[in-house]
Amino acid sequence: MNIKPSPGAYNADPKITSLGSQIGDPVRPADFPHTKLRFRNDRWAATVGLAELSDQQWLAHFGRFDPLPGNLPQPLALRYHGHQFRNYNPEIGDGRGFLFAQLRDGAGRLMDLGTKGSGTTPYSRGGDGRLTLKGGVREILATEMLEALGVETSKTFSLIETGEQLMRGDEPSPTRSAVLVRLSHSHIRIGTFQRIAFEQDEEMMANLVHYCMTFLYNDRKNASDPAALLNLAMERIADQAAAFMVAGFVHGVLNTDNINITGESFDYGPWRFTQFWDPRFTAAYFDDYGLYAFGRQAETMHWNLGQLAVALRLICDAPPLIEALERFPQLFQSRLISRFLWRLGVKSAGDEQDRALVEAAERAMIQDNIAVDNMFHAHHGGRSDAKLGHSDAYANLMGQLRGYKGETHGHPYWQSEKTCSLLIDEVEMIWDAISERDDWGPLTQKIEEIRQMGVALRGG
Numbered sequence: 001m002n003i004k005p006s007p008g009a010y011n012a013d014p015k016i017t018s019l020g021s022q023i024g025d026p027v028r029p030a031d032f033p034h035t036k037l038r039f040r041n042d043r044w045a046a047t048v049g050l051a052e053l054s055d056q057q058w059l060a061h062f063g064r065f066d067p068l069p070g071n072l073p074q075p076l077a078l079r080y081h082g083h084q085f086r087n088y089n090p091e092i093g094d095g096r097g098f099l100f101a102q103l104r105d106g107a108g109r110l111m112d113l114g115t116k117g118s119g120t121t122p123y124s125r126g127g128d129g130r131l132t133l134k135g136g137v138r139e140i141l142a143t144e145m146l147e148a149l150g151v152e153t154s155k156t157f158s159l160i161e162t163g164e165q166l167m168r169g170d171e172p173s174p175t176r177s178a179v180l181v182r183l184s185h186s187h188i189r190i191g192t193f194q195r196i197a198f199e200q201d202e203e204m205m206a207n208l209v210h211y212c213m214t215f216l217y218n219d220r221k222n223a224s225d226p227a228a229l230l231n232l233a234m235e236r237i238a239d240q241a242a243a244f245m246v247a248g249f250v251h252g253v254l255n256t257d258n259i260n261i262t263g264e265s266f267d268y269g270p271w272r273f274t275q276f277w278d279p280r281f282t283a284a285y286f287d288d289y290g291l292y293a294f295g296r297q298a299e300t301m302h303w304n305l306g307q308l309a310v311a312l313r314l315i316c317d318a319p320p321l322i323e324a325l326e327r328f329p330q331l332f333q334s335r336l337i338s339r340f341l342w343r344l345g346v347k348s349a350g351d352e353q354d355r356a357l358v359e360a361a362e363r364a365m366i367q368d369n370i371a372v373d374n375m376f377h378a379h380h381g382g383r384s385d386a387k388l389g390h391s392d393a394y395a396n397l398m399g400q401l402r403g404y405k406g407e408t409h410g411h412p413y414w415q416s417e418k419t420c421s422l423l424i425d426e427v428e429m430i431w432d433a434i435s436e437r438d439d440w441g442p443l444t445q446k447i448e449e450i451r452q453m454g455v456a457l458r459g460g
Contacts, residue, residue: 003152004458008106010049012070015110015215016102022204023192024076027098030119030129032179033163035063038133038440039140044155044183047105048113062100062158062181065118071101077121081198082191082257083307085291090198092191092257093123096130099187110215113157114187116180116267130166133159133176134431135269137443141430142268143182144447145422148454149247150342152240154184154266170285176435185264186216190308191257197311205314216262226312227320229261234305234324235331236263241298242335246343248274248372252283254292254300256307273422277365277372302328343457345380345414346404357400363393370394377419381406413456420453422446 016023037055045051053061060066067073075098081090098121101113116139117131136159146153158181165174188208196205206224213223213232222228240263244251251258252270260266270284279295287293292300305328309321337354340361341347348354365375368389378386379397382404388394413420430446433439 003107003109005043005047006106007046008049008104010069011104012068012101013104013110014072014102015211016072016076016099019204019207019211022079022201023208024078024094024099025122026074027077027121028119029065029075029098029115030162030179032063032177034161035059036161036163037063037158038136038161038178039156039159041155041157041183044157047107048103048111048183058158059160063160063162063179065100065115068101068103068113071103072099075100075115075118077123078187078192079123079195080189080191080257081195082189082255083194083304084255084257085287086303088194090195091123091125094121095123095125095127096121100181109185112184112187114182114184116182117162117177118179128166130162130164130177131180132166132168132171133161133178134171134435136178136180137431137434138271138427139180139182139268140443141422141427141446141450142271144450145273146243146247146249146265148420148450148457149243149249150339150457151243151247151249152236152262152264154182154264157181157183182266184260184266185262186212186260187266188212188216188261189257190259190261190304190311191255192261193308193311194256197314200314202315205312209312209315212261226316227324230305230309230312230321230324231327233261233263233308234327237301237305238298238328238331239263239335239339240265241301241332242339244297245294245336246339248277248294250274250281250283250292250294251297252287252292254297254304256304259301259304261308272424273372275371275421275423276369277362298332302332343376344382345407345457346382346401347407349404353400353403357397357404360393360397360400364389364391364397367391367393371419371421373419373421377414380414407459411456411459413453420449422450 042051077094077098079093097115099114105111120129140156143153143156160179162177164177166177167173209226209229210223213219217232250272258267272283274281274294281294282290340358368391370388382401384398384401430442433442
């Protein structure tokens with residue numbers, strides 16, 4: 001469902017400089033005690049022509065941040081504002097990361113290499129600008145699982161342990177430190193637009209709209225149309241919300257500064273996968289009111305897009321922006337059904353029947369307490385011979401499935417009784433092996449398991 005890796009040659013293209021000095025501040029990376037390579041994503045490095053780097057070269061570029069040829073001479077800490085749990089905060093920006101490079105992938109898309117844990121910036125607000133090794137390991141797992149499940153997500157490109165000991169209030173300390181690099185289709189956020197609106201900079205807002213339309217959406221015809229940008233973002237972000245639901249994923253912190261203008265999920269902190277179809281399930285221990293609960297993510301995305309529309313009012317009349325916002329519910333429902341059918345491995349039987357199938361599956365999972373991953377695995381391809389439940393709702397789901405034609409997926413994963421899941425207990429077990437014994441085997445094994453599921457879902 002998401003974009004597959006397309007090998008390409010190295011092609012530096014730092015378009016961010018076209019936005020001038022207002023988009024970010026040049027910064028220096030931290031000078032770490034040492035750099036030890038823990039993870040390199042050669043599958044995606046090949047898409048941007050960097051898979052042939054030696055480990056030593058890799059460490060120089062992604063641990064010491066020596067500039068890549070023809071790229072940004074110095075990293076940029078990007079400027080933005082944002083609503084954090086619906087409270088506006090004008091004092092944020094890249095506080096422990098920066099934009100390191102921009103380059104084209106094999107499909108011709110403009111891509112960013114951005115960091116997490118690379119040191120302090122003007123926006124660190126008293127923080128140390130570092131990332132725990134555990135946080136880096138968790139981001140690897142999140143991005144690998146989401147990619148396999150068809151979600152448009154940043155890719156964890158590199159993880160390097162840095163030799164520092166960090167003190168954190170939410171995990172045993174001191175704990176090991178790391179610097180992470182992610183590959184993303186832009187780091188321009190809704191919060192980027194909010195900052196410019198806050199500063200009432202009409203020229204900069206017009207330039208940013210033009211940048212996004214031209215370089216991120218490749219739409220030169222409508223390059224100066226803010227409403228066109230909102231419509232495109234609406235489509236991508238509605239799909240992102242639907243993708244989260246079908247994956248059983250809870251991001252945890254869906255603030256406007258964490259919503260990419262291209263609808264690509266990124267920046268994984270307190271994420272979790274829900275075991276059951278529970279609308280109230282939350283990921284962040286500090287989300288006291290369930291604002292970003294599993295079942296409220298679509299509502300949150302729509303609200304965030306409303307904040308983008310408010311920002312764009314600086315240079316656009318309200319009616320076309322309101323018209324765009326009104327498209328969200330239908331877009332979300334359409335994408336939810338499409339993604340549900342894709343993960344279930346069945347072909348559409350028409351809008352009405354498809355909607356009834358999704359509703360039947362939701363009711364059955366809730367009434368019979370069926371694990372989300374088990375439901376999709378046991379009934380992939382329209383199989384109705386499994387016995388996961390006993391309620392009338394489950395019987396109705398089995399009846400609905402008999403009306404569907406399955407996709408032809410002969411991958412052995414579908415014959416296995418083992419379902420690939422990524423619940424919190426397993427995440428902690430993988431981290432414990434690293435923390436207690438420096439054993440990276442369980443992480444490597446899990447990545448391979450996840451990638452095989454991804455191949456199976458794509459019909460490979």
